[in-house]
Amino acid sequence: MVVPGLGGATPPAIAFGEGRRPEAATHVTLPAFDGPLALLLALIEARQLDVLTVPLGSLAGAYLEALAALEDDRMGNVSTFVAIASQLILIKSRALLPRRIPESAVALDDEGPDPEAELRARLILYRAFRDAGTRLLDEAQARVGLFHREATTAKTAGLAGARPPAAAPLSTQLLIDALDGLARVAPPPPPPPETIRRTVLLTDRAQLIRHALRGADVVVLQDLLAGVKDRVVVAVTFLAMLELMKRREIVVEQAEPWGPIMARRTTAEERAAAGVPGAIDEEAPLDESLESFA
Numbered sequence: 001m002v003v004p005g006l007g008g009a010t011p012p013a014i015a016f017g018e019g020r021r022p023e024a025a026t027h028v029t030l031p032a033f034d035g036p037l038a039l040l041l042a043l044i045e046a047r048q049l050d051v052l053t054v055p056l057g058s059l060a061g062a063y064l065e066a067l068a069a070l071e072d073d074r075m076g077n078v079s080t081f082v083a084i085a086s087q088l089i090l091i092k093s094r095a096l097l098p099r100r101i102p103e104s105a106v107a108l109d110d111e112g113p114d115p116e117a118e119l120r121a122r123l124i125l126y127r128a129f130r131d132a133g134t135r136l137l138d139e140a141q142a143r144v145g146l147f148h149r150e151a152t153t154a155k156t157a158g159l160a161g162a163r164p165p166a167a168a169p170l171s172t173q174l175l176i177d178a179l180d181g182l183a184r185v186a187p188p189p190p191p192p193p194e195t196i197r198r199t200v201l202l203t204d205r206a207q208l209i210r211h212a213l214r215g216a217d218v219v220v221l222q223d224l225l226a227g228v229k230d231r232v233v234v235a236v237t238f239l240a241m242l243e244l245m246k247r248r249e250i251v252v253e254q255a256e257p258w259g260p261i262m263a264r265r266t267t268a269e270e271r272a273a274a275g276v277p278g279a280i281d282e283e284a285p286l287d288e289s290l291e292s293f294a
Helices: 037-045 056-068 075-096 115-142 151-159 172-183 202-214 231-246 268-273
Strands: 013-016 026-030 033-036 218-220 250-253 262-265
Touching: 013 056, 026 037, 026 075, 033 037, 037 075, 056 075, 075 115, 202 218, 202 231, 202 262, 231 250
Parallel strands: none
Antiparallel strands: 013 026, 026 033, 218 262, 250 262
16 A cells, blocks of 8 residues: 655565465565555556655665575566566656657657557556466366476476486377377267157147037137146147148138137038048047157
8 A cells, every 4th residue: 555655764675475476465665655566566657656756776675685585486576576677667767857848749750659658558468468377377276187386396306306216118109098088079968859748649639629619610729728838738739730720620810920820610612622522530640740840
């Protein structure tokens, strides 16, 4: 956090804490600031903290003294400080040097891109790659059966003179077999014979329609299905009506979309015109396989 008004000539102090990202785990104490190193750069970039109040030379000296006290791997802290310090130096140099006031709003041919805007673009790109790398590392460490060896462990083993056991070299066929196992595509499981089990037959629903037409000249499909909640029964009833239409037993009409579906018995003249002489044999079996509707 920023502590305005601390003042004095207190020298900078650096403390390394626990954390995966060195720029967030490094704590900086300055006369005008006390917080993580990454926050220091963010405040200066947002112009909420004057870069001229940051003693970069003393800050670098305090950082080197803190690095000398570290016993583990320092490479991450060194690279992080070099990247952030270079950005601070560039921003401070631009603040110290006088800037030329343009005489007109039109950019001249010899003028290059704004270094500050270019630096901000690089910082945004750097943070995007850094955050993506952190997410990839978290996902890799969470996977089962995926192991990695820390660089410090490998270095320590090498300095201690560790050597692999004296054994016969492994066959390359082992690697080939392992890769073949990874590349093998499992066949999809066979689908079930019926996604939805049928609870009623076409013959049953056809008899229902015939029985309703014996007592009325016209039957409305929606009236036959009033109160029916089973979707399979509704679908089979509709298919039974279509099957009766194909047998020329009934004629189905619908005056408008989504309107009532009305069915009536065919006349002898209509059956004769359709090539069905005589009466309809209601005892003839219906095709329960539904293949004709496929």
